[in-house]
Amino acid sequence: MDKITVEQVQANREAISKLHDEGEAARKGWQDKRQEVDREYRDKIWELEQAKREELNSLEDKQSSVTAHYDQRIAEQYQTIEKAKCILECLSLDPNRDLSIADDEIEISRYAKEYTESLGYLFDDDYLKIKVFIVGNRKPKNCYSLIAIGKSLFTEELIKYRHDYGIDIITSYRGFSLIVSIKDMATTAELKDYYNKHKGKMLTETIEEYQQAKTEYLEDINHYTVDDFRDLITWRCPKCKNFQTTFDSDPAFGKPPQCYRHDPYIEMVKTGVKVMS
């Protein structure tokens, strides 16, 4: 092997420096190219993203309008079903039900002051009776409450009555459709005075709603009979006109539903009409 010379070392160093610069220039060239491509694609991607957004938005609009269209059409179909349910509910009511409220019908809870006084009927109609009472409560000062109790033929399906909580009377199993707390005062005389002054304006909204429900009820029972809906009737009471329909859930364990209008209750009889799922 030849001997290494200083010239050689120098020449190598120069060559390295040159290669270095050359390499750097080439690398820079590709770097610029990369940036250029990167920019190009970024623009393309942005444009594509933009186009994608626009297309998706327009599809979403179409989808929403289809949803609205079908919701609307379904709602239209439901109107008839809801009306039929309403009519069936009306037909299933027992117009002979006794709705009178006895003066001693109120039972005070054991936590409250023992006091009951009836002020008579505030409203007395065929299918709704409202009686007003003064009852004791558990407050230390305003220990008398003016309350209204109502019994109505119309169920929750037909009319939403007010049912206030926190009144110190026992209400379960008494068939009250509405229970309204009107005023608490310190003496019964003050409450009577209050009642006499304001009774013309009490529960007017409820009474209006009732009048409307009554008009519809009378129309429905005049225009329809249970037989018009024969194919929707799933169970019938053998003793009275009470029935269940395909809109009622089928009784558990295949047990017949009871007709609660009799004492003791009576089992209803299957008609053969299937319950709709």
Ligand SMILES: [Zn+2]
């Ligand atoms: Zn019955």
